[in-house]
Amino acid sequence: MDGRRSISAVIFDLDGTLLNTEQVTKDLLKEFLVRYGKVIDTEKENKRMGMIHHEAAIAIVKDYDLPITPQQYSQSIMPMYHEKWLQAKPLPGVNRLMKHLKKHGIPFALASNSAKKNVLVKVSSQEGWGDSFSVILGSDEVKSGKPSPDLFLEAANRMGVDASCCLVIEDSLVGIKAGKAAHMQVVAVPSIQTETDEFSIADHVIHSFLDFQPQIWGLPPFDDWVMKALPIDPIYLKGLYKNGFLEEISDNSASDIPGQAWGVYFGWVDFDLHERLKVVVSIRWDSTRGSYMRNIQACVINGNDEQILDKKIDVALVGYIRGFQTKKDSSTETQILDVDKSTAEACLDSEAYSYRRCGPA
Known part of the structure; x- marks a missing residue:
């Protein structure tokens, strides 16, 4: 485990870590x-x-x-x-990890800088969440909120677990500092994109929960990959297709792609009443213009790109193939490769990646 301590409990932050509350607000x-x-x-x-x-x-x-x-x-x-x-949704891979921990009897807590009453409002709007956490804490239940370690130490105490055996998962620098102050190991899943290395104080930094590897921390590994890819809860995006790229359209009712989405995905485009297209999508953040902008490359694999050229399209991403190792632009790493197309095409012919309609509820 590269010198890391074996983990026996996990403590999550809430806003921006488990839920896209920061995105919807x-x-x-x-x-x-x-x-x-x-x-x-x-x-x-x-x-x-x-x-x-x-x-x-x-x-x-x-x-x-x-x-x-x-x-x-x-x-x-x-x-x-x-x-x-009430409109907030779990971020990609969150429900997967929570179900995995629960399946294997690994206790996990929620420790938020929000007041307890507000935490409960958010948790109660997510199916099955209320009974999943061993402990739910708000900042008004301890002496000091983050970056003080109080919340995390209290969560460990209530779970009956030594602080040194807890893994904290956070999206903000404030929370990361609190986790380190509690002498816990910390995984950062940044909800904002930046070139600074401020998140490097965490023990490990990942782009999204889809990149989380439990075995690194002595936890049971995932076993849910199907045909070299991972089935995911649908991620919706809406955009104007131009020359191999998707220009996002600002419409919160039709797009819920979070800032933590990095990597190569695949899914469906409902092009018209009679045809459904398979698509592979590479999502990354590009800072070449001086500020971070989302860069979405899209490739149709069972039709002709010209069918959707200069058209507004709705996409439902249903599978994940791989992430990127670094934020630095690497054309080889972030390009859609032939192996990605082959994997996506095979997967989309299977029941595990079927999808009935394209568009959010």
């Missing part, structure tokens, strides 16, 4: 600030990720010089958050 602050003629500072908000709401409220009122108190800010914006939370 990303524009709320922007909309709120417009009321006061203010423009959101994305860099500042990224650094605030993972903070306790009360602390964030104080900082936001101060940074944007709002003519209201932090309490008034919270009273105004929290109902907006509650409405959006």
Whole structure:
């Protein structure tokens, strides 16, 4: 295990780690600030990720010089958050890992910087989650929230597990620091894309839960790959197909592709009433233009690309082939290879990757 300690329990963060709550609420602050003629500072908000709401409220009122108190800010914006939370979905691979841990009797806890009542709202909206966690903790149940280690230490204590045998999985720097302060091993699954190495303080960094390898930590390995690929809960994307690439269309009702999606996937395009196309998709983030932009390469494998050229298409990704080892642009690694096409075509002819319709519920 490369010197890593064997793990006997797992502790998850919630927002941005298990659920795409940050994705569905990303524009709320922007909309709120417009009321006061203010423009959101994305860099500042990224650094605030993972903070306790009360602390964030104080900082936001101060940074944007709002003519209201932090309490008034919270009273105004929290109902907006509650409405959006109900739309949150598990991130790719999350349900798979939770079911795997439960199957093998590995206890796992939830430790969030949100207040307990808000944590329960989010958990209760996900089928089967309420009974899955051994422990559910909110920041109002300990002396100090993250980056203090209190939440993680309390979770370990309630599970009856030594802190040194716990694995923390986090998406924010605040949470990673808390895990390290608790002397636990930490896996980072960053929810924001950056070229900085700030997440390197974690013991291991992965792009998504689909890249998580339990055996590295002394946990039972996954056994659910089918025909050299992994069946996944459908990921929907909508875009304009141009010259081998898919330009995303901003439409939250038709696209739920998270920032953590990296790698080569495959799925279906419902082109018209009579034809369904098989497609392989390579998803990565590209920083060559000075800021991170999602780069989606798409290749039709049972038809002609010209059938969908310059057309808006809906795609349902149902399988995962491989991830990328690094964020650095590697044309060989991120290109769709012939072996990817062969794998996808074989898989899409099997029942494991069948799909009845293309488009989100």
